[in-house]
Every structure is written in structure tokens, then in C-alpha cells.
Amino acid sequence: MTLTPPNRAPTPPRSSRTAPRRSRPVRVAEEIKDWVVERNLKKGDRLPSETELIAQFGMAKGTIREAMRILEAQGLIETRTGPGGGSFIGEVTADRAKALLANYFYFTELSVADIYQLRKALEPELVASLAGKLDAAQIAELEAVIAQYPEPAQDAEEEREQHIASLVFHRRLANFSNNPLLAFVVSFMARILTDLTVYRQLYDPPNRELYEKGTAYQKDLIAALKDGRAEDARAIMRAHMETAEALMQLQEAKVLRRFIAE
Missing domain, CATH: 1.10.10.10 (Winged helix-like DNA-binding domain superfamily/Winged helix DNA-binding domain)
Known part of the structure; x- marks a missing residue:
């Protein structure tokens, strides 16, 4: 050659x-x-x-x-x-790309507010683009994620685990997108929140009202996606993001400065 x-x-x-x-x-x-x-x-x-x-x-x-x-x-x-x-x-995997990008942010002061500014802009548009386009298997995947936390957490540690599990829901949605850039960015933000975020003030006992509100958003969103109601899906996700950001502020969430594994 x-x-x-x-x-x-x-x-x-x-x-x-x-x-x-x-x-x-x-x-x-x-x-x-x-x-x-x-x-x-x-x-x-x-x-x-x-x-x-x-x-x-x-x-x-x-x-x-x-x-x-x-x-x-x-x-x-x-x-x-x-x-x-x-x-x-070779082929650069999504996990390697996310790890390298997270390494870049190690040298910056990335905040939860920075992440949610972007999430509120992108995730409502993501779900609006998916309304009426998901097949039965994809809907079942989303429902299976919610089924992982059928009851409110019993203690602070379980509450944190439910926070992390709920982010899988958003990563699944990202993976369903036909826009690879949008999918990558949404999935990357969920990865940062999963791997690099700590909560200084987890509720103990956990807040049942917040649990019910969060799961209600996700169930309502699935219904809107099934029915092809793009505007409703957009509004539900926007409200979900605003509620999630407010919750993280109350819990004094902070993005750690450390590297993540590939």
C-alpha cells in the first residue's frame, strides 16, 4: 500500500x-x-x-x-x-470520547447549574423529536428503568442509588435519537451526573413527595411519547428538568474534580 x-x-x-x-x-x-x-x-x-x-x-x-x-x-x-x-x-468508542471530554472538564469549574442550563435546552427537544417514533421494545426499555425503583427510598443511600438509576432513563432516551451529536451530549451529561456528582444534603428520611413527582414525570413522558404528543413531551421534560435542578440545589449537589474511567 x-x-x-x-x-x-x-x-x-x-x-x-x-x-x-x-x-x-x-x-x-x-x-x-x-x-x-x-x-x-x-x-x-x-x-x-x-x-x-x-x-x-x-x-x-x-x-x-x-x-x-x-x-x-x-x-x-x-x-x-x-x-x-x-x-x-480503529473506532473511538462513545465511552472513550466521554472520558476524554470529562478529563477536559477536570481543569475547569463545571457546576450543576452549567449542566442543567444545557439539559433544559436539549432534553425537551430530544423527547419532542422522539414522540410517536419509538417502537414497543424501546417503550418497554423505558418502563423497565422506572420499574427498578417502584417504591420510595428507605434511607439516604438508597435515595442516592435511585438518583443514579433515574439517569439511566435519560441515557436510554439519548440512545434512541437519530441525531448522534444530540444523543452524545445528552448521554455525556447523564454520565457526568452519575460519576462525578456528590450530594451534601440527601434527605434523611427521603422525601416521598419528590420521589412521586419524579416518577410521575417519567410515566407521563412515556405516555406522551407513545401517543405522539410532541408538545406535551417537550413541556413534561422541561418541567422535569426544572424540578430536578431545584432538587439538586436543595441537596447541595456538586460536580467533583476528578477523572472518570473509560
Whole structure:
């Protein structure tokens, strides 16, 4: 397989450059990515051998290997050993992408209010787009999630577990969307709330009224989705998000600064 470097734009004058100079392995890794894009390679397609890459770029074996390690760490290639082995196009999983994005937010002061500002904007539109379009199996999935918490929590720890379980409901909805970007963002926010959120003031004993209100929203939403009532679904989710945000404020919820696993 011949690896032809992609066409490059003219090098800008030195005075206009602001980015730091990249190492040789990084530059080679970027050129390989450009080559993959130009050829529209898919998951499982084989990349040139190490010998071919060395000859193509005129780089030392160590530089090529480091470039491939960079691509492998990014999830863009997979290396297999043994007969039929080599380097192949990989696929960045949603879990890896979420973990990397969460790592970015480790260095910022992300708040619960930040998350709910986005949830209130996106999730009502998500459910409105799904109204009347879910099949019986998808509706059954949502109903099965609610069935996991049929009774109010008996103590603070069980209440926290119900909070986490209820977020699965929103991740399921996200997975049903035909818009991959919307699905990813909604699912990512649910992941942050699941893995990085702590509650300083969980109710003890738990608040039965809040439990009943939350489950009622979810059941009403399922009914609206079944009936194809997009405006009702949008309004129900909006009210659900506003109630959930108010509850988290009362419970002094906080997003932790730590990394999440892939």
C-alpha cells in the first residue's frame, strides 16, 4: 500500500505562526490521519506496514513507532499480533470520547447549574423529536428503568442509588435519537451526573413527595411519547428538568474534580 502524503497549504510566514512547534511523531501521526480521511478508510481497514511507513516518511523506526502509539492512544488504530496481524483502523468508542471530554472538564469549574442550563435546552427537544417514533421494545426499555425503583427510598443511600438509576432513563432516551451529536451530549451529561456528582444534603428520611413527582414525570413522558404528543413531551421534560435542578440545589449537589474511567 503506497502512502502518499496529503496536499499541504503553503507554509505561513513565521511571524504569523502562533502554535508551538510539534514533535516529529506528532506531525507524522497527523499526516497519517489526513491520509486516512482522504481515502475514507473504515474500521478494520489495514494500514501500511512499519517498513512502508519508514520509507514513505523517511523517518527513523522510533519516530514511526511513536506516531503509531499516539494514534493507538487516541483510539484511532488497533495493533494486532500474530498471523494476519498489523495496524488497522480503529473506532473511538462513545465511552472513550466521554472520558476524554470529562478529563477536559477536570481543569475547569463545571457546576450543576452549567449542566442543567444545557439539559433544559436539549432534553425537551430530544423527547419532542422522539414522540410517536419509538417502537414497543424501546417503550418497554423505558418502563423497565422506572420499574427498578417502584417504591420510595428507605434511607439516604438508597435515595442516592435511585438518583443514579433515574439517569439511566435519560441515557436510554439519548440512545434512541437519530441525531448522534444530540444523543452524545445528552448521554455525556447523564454520565457526568452519575460519576462525578456528590450530594451534601440527601434527605434523611427521603422525601416521598419528590420521589412521586419524579416518577410521575417519567410515566407521563412515556405516555406522551407513545401517543405522539410532541408538545406535551417537550413541556413534561422541561418541567422535569426544572424540578430536578431545584432538587439538586436543595441537596447541595456538586460536580467533583476528578477523572472518570473509560
